[in-house]
Amino acid sequence: MARSVRPRRLFALRSKLARRLTFGAAAGLGLLCVLTLASATLTLHALGSSWAAINAGLPIFAGMWSLLAVLAGLASGGLAGILLSAPPRAEGIRLPRRAAEDLFALLDNTAVRLGIEPVRQVFVTDHMNAHVAQRPRWGCVGPLQTCLMIGLPLAHSLSPAQFGAVLAHELAHLSAQRLGWGGVGAHLRAWWMRTVDRAADRFPWLEVPLERMTQRYCIAMLRLARIEEFEADALAASLVGRGLMGDALVEVGLKARFLERDFWPQVDAHGARRRRPRLRPYRDLALGVEAGFTRTVSEHAVALEEAGGERFALHPSLHQRLSALGLRCRVPEGEAVSAADRYLAPLLPSLAWVFDCAWWHAASENRRQRRSRARYEMVRED
Incomplete structure (x- = not known):
């Protein structure tokens, strides 16, 4: 039966470098997730406020909230499109x-x-x-x-x-x-x-x-x-x-x-x-x-x-x-x-x-x- 081998560490730096780069990647992806969720939350909040302003008879405020909802929705969609990049x-x-x-x-x-x-x-x-x-x-x-x-x-x-x-x-x-x-x-x-x-x-x-x-x-x-x-x-x-x-x-x-x-x-x-x-x-x-x-x-x-x-x-x-x-x-x-x-x-x-x-x-x-x-x-x- 062929003998098995165990991987040996040639460079102590490799594990440290991989760990540091992984933490950096996780931090960057986590920040993008937070920004995406924040933009999506802001979109929902702006839509709700726009609907409330319409019911209250405040068309100017309703238009401003609607504009904010559109901008926040575009931002959340763009961030999600960047983040969800499958291999x-x-x-x-x-x-x-x-x-x-x-x-x-x-x-x-x-x-x-x-x-x-x-x-x-x-x-x-x-x-x-x-x-x-x-x-x-x-x-x-x-x-x-x-x-x-x-x-x-x-x-x-x-x-x-x-x-x-x-x-x-x-x-x-x-x-x-x-x-x-x-x-x-x-x-x-x-x-x-x-x-x-x-x-x-x-x-x-x-x-x-x-x-x-x-x-x-x-x-x-x-x-x-x-x-x-x-x-x-x-x-x-x-x-x-x-x-x-x-x-x-x-x-x-x-x-x-x-x-x-x-x-x-x-x-x-x-x-x-x-x-x-x-x-x-x-x-x-x-x-x-x-x-x-x-x-x-x-x-x-x-x-x-x-x-x-x-x-x-x-x-x-x-x-x-x-x-x-x-x-x-x-x-x-x-x-x-x-x-x-x-x-x-x-x-x-x-x-x-x-x-x-x-x-x-x-x-x-x-x-x-x-x-x-x-x-x-x-x-x-x-």
């Missing part, structure tokens, strides 16, 4: 357990070793990443429900062992940071950030003051996110081994760079040239990665240099993560079988068809927009 639902294609039993067995085994509940909701997306999300059952409130989103390009880019290391990293977030009150705190912090963003979107004149007020909070959130990544890396490495964890990080970074810089620009250029593109990028993704990706030391050096230049990235740079694991960057050995072939083989044609249809639709929309802009430029020049 986004899981995106992608829901993966039934019976269709990917080996994948769910891997997830169950990893969850047992981490001491967490099994992840029962898995979605396949068209992104080059994996992500664990927790969402309250009833939008903003309710028991937290966990789901895992796995990118099809990611599965095509990694070996089964590397893929297992990435999944261990994602589930390590739950074990180290999202159990019990830790999950509630993460939900409150995310809720507060969504509330601030929505307030800035709905009331543009508040954008600059809100940015100044929340600047230190956002920097602290960025700091916490990076600490949590180091912690999840260390916990996952204790399950799968430091070497395999390092290989997975390097492989993800290099394949993501290849897809972003080489594969997708060529695909988009093909779609832009043809009225009805025949290319099916997600069906041919495995072949594209295998044929176009080169395993050279120079590629690794470039990737390390570029990853270290993102100042406000949520994740630490690849160089920092490898250094924290005590590893040097090395070229992982390629394998003939990918994680997609190992865990999703029966579903690959159906998944590729859905994502290809979405790509065709997006390419068609882009062509229509370009034609519209071109016609607009011609009319404006005339």
Whole structure:
């Protein structure tokens, strides 16, 4: 039986920082709740006073109370609309357990070793990443429900062992940071950030003051996110081994760079040239990665240099993560079988068809927009 591991605290600051940010988020949300209730109470009081003034034959006072009721009602509605910002639902294609039993067995085994509940909701997306999300059952409130989103390009880019290391990293977030009150705190912090963003979107004149007020909070959130990544890396490495964890990080970074810089620009250029593109990028993704990706030391050096230049990235740079694991960057050995072939083989044609249809639709929309802009430029020049 595989041995279990316990999350170890790498940074004493992490718990303190998470606690302080959670209290700040709870205070901000509580203040908005009080303001919303106060505005709603004032609305009801103004409506009652307006009706009393009408019965007393005081039309001027009735009009003033009615105006106050309208203003207070608008304020309460606006505040409620800002406050009730539910987290986004899981995106992608829901993966039934019976269709990917080996994948769910891997997830169950990893969850047992981490001491967490099994992840029962898995979605396949068209992104080059994996992500664990927790969402309250009833939008903003309710028991937290966990789901895992796995990118099809990611599965095509990694070996089964590397893929297992990435999944261990994602589930390590739950074990180290999202159990019990830790999950509630993460939900409150995310809720507060969504509330601030929505307030800035709905009331543009508040954008600059809100940015100044929340600047230190956002920097602290960025700091916490990076600490949590180091912690999840260390916990996952204790399950799968430091070497395999390092290989997975390097492989993800290099394949993501290849897809972003080489594969997708060529695909988009093909779609832009043809009225009805025949290319099916997600069906041919495995072949594209295998044929176009080169395993050279120079590629690794470039990737390390570029990853270290993102100042406000949520994740630490690849160089920092490898250094924290005590590893040097090395070229992982390629394998003939990918994680997609190992865990999703029966579903690959159906998944590729859905994502290809979405790509065709997006390419068609882009062509229509370009034609519209071109016609607009011609009319404006005339």
